Amino acid sequence: MGRRGIKEFRAPEALALVAADRDGKPLVCPSCGTESITRTPKRPSASAPPELGRIALHCTKCGRSAAYLPRAPDPSRSPESPYPPPDES
Numbered sequence: 001m002g003r004r005g006i007k008e009f010r011a012p013e014a015l016a017l018v019a020a021d022r023d024g025k026p027l028v029c030p031s032c033g034t035e036s037i038t039r040t041p042k043r044p045s046a047s048a049p050p051e052l053g054r055i056a057l058h059c060t061k062c063g064r065s066a067a068y069l070p071r072a073p074d075p076s077r078s079p080e081s082p083y084p085p086p087d088e089s
């Protein structure tokens with residue numbers, strides 16, 4: 001794996017980033033720790049229908065990228081976020 005010139009996240013890093021995106025949390029690069037993550041396409045509003053296409057996450061700081069295909073929402077999970085708002089301090 002790994003095309004020349006394309007850096008990819010390690011598997012656990014990619015999983016963490018994908019999980020954060022799925023949960024609607026701020027995207028912080030698991031490799032370099034910055035919030036320089038570009039999401040393609042842009043994250044839709046909460047009322048938008050579920051996305052079906054490939055979602056690419058790219059860190060403009062360290063150049064690593066990850067991509068995933070969103071799955072249908074897990075019915076066993078509450079649609080409400082189980083996490084507290086990130087900017088509560």
Ligand SMILES: [Zn+2]
Binds near residue numbers: 030060
């Ligand atoms: Zn990075």
